Amino acid sequence: MPKIEIALKLGMTANNVKNATIWGNHSSNQYTDVNLVKVKLQGKEVVVYEALKDDSWLMGEFITTMQQCGNAVIKSQNLSSAMSAAKAISDHVSDMCLGTPKGEFMATGITSDGNLYGILNDLLYSFPVVIKNKTWKFVEGFVNDFSHKKIDLKAAESKCCL
Template sequence: MKQPVRIAVTGAAGNISYSLLFKIAAGEMLGTDQPVILQLVEIPQAMDKLRGVAMELEDCSFPLVHGITLHDNPFDGFKGIHYAMLVGARPRSKGMERADLLEANAAIFSEQGKALNDVANRDVKALVIGNPANTNCLILSRNAPDLDPSQFCAMTRLDHNRSLGILGNKLGVNPSDIDGVTVWGNHSPTMYPDLHNATALGESVIDQIDESWYKTEFTPRIQKRGAEIIEWRGLSSAASAAQAGLDHMRDWALGSEGKIVSMGIISDGSYGVAKGIYYSFPCICEFGSYQIVKDLEVNEYGQSMMKKTEQELLEEKAAVDHLLPADTAESRENLRTSTDGQTQFDNGVDAASAYYKADRIC
């Protein structure tokens, strides 16, 4: 039996987490041979509700769940974690300006970045699901100077999965037979779902679809799918967002089996995208790391679409720039070489004892 890994989930009493946690606990994310300790984080006002969620997890008698702990702050909740699923964020309330929204979330993700920096396992992988995910991820990363920016991701996998599902249904093929789809840029209506390098059962997709369907139906549908779901279901996407988060983390940890997946990652300047923002690129995952797939062809239309979403991310960054700590890329390099990669926390949790330790659901 493998040693359990520690997974923190924020916004753990919310709707997305309610779909996510019971899938992680069943082994959908890291495999049915990987025990987990769930470290659930909420705001103080939601702790009662969170306890109810933990009780339901207990009621499922999941063999893989070797412990559950509940926390009202990230400095406790992130101790020793290997994975962080950052679901909780401040939603836009009525009359709230975009700048207010960015600032409100900046406060949350600054604190969480500091907490990751201080108490997480040194190899932690953190995925930001809460919106605005890309800029939240930037804030998170900049507040964790001891960790590498590549340890942070913003989730664009939901847009990627939506593209596969809707395209599969259109073409009449199984989504798993499609490869090469990329969602570029921001997880927002400016995102660019690019089908130009996509294949279905090995055949070029772009040759099989009508250009006007692609540009005037498919693209806006992916960009605004969230609103379409709300319109029909009366509630925002929760289960599909949870599934996307799980898919992102599973592929990042266990590999994408040679397939391209879209991930919001720190730009290294590839494809001419400005450095220093979290932008969704086509990636392949292996051995617990991602790599950007280079040399994909991007036509003129694509370049203009990519610029537009890049521009939005640069504007979001400008709006929170005064809140960001200095970019310590250089000092980070020094730090990284002087540490030995070990965390100060005990990650070798004894499986049997963790399950029944007193704070399991306290």
């Protein structure tokens, strides 16, 4: 869904958008991070902030939309969001089996060892990863202050459920 929302905002197809990360698990505090999102404009890859020139939308309405996307699909289509979930699963399995394309990563649920991004030990949490030869590796070091606050909020919410 993040790729689709960004693509719609830019008037392009979702194939031209890559590297959105969803932190945490599905809830009203899930956080879709676009810090490393790149879009292809006129044959050139640029960061999404440069392409959109609308930081307030990316840091506000976009995040809220992503937090409520399941409900939005149900309301707009008067149907379950199961097809959206099925498409995501299909894409996920493809990346896990074939690897993530060069220069791209995906978000996947991993049990935290407590050593990355301040996420609690033993918490099943969505992290950005690259996959090669059916082996995953964390994408590290790209979280800015804004993202860290959102990630911490999500982690605090998840902590109550341990």
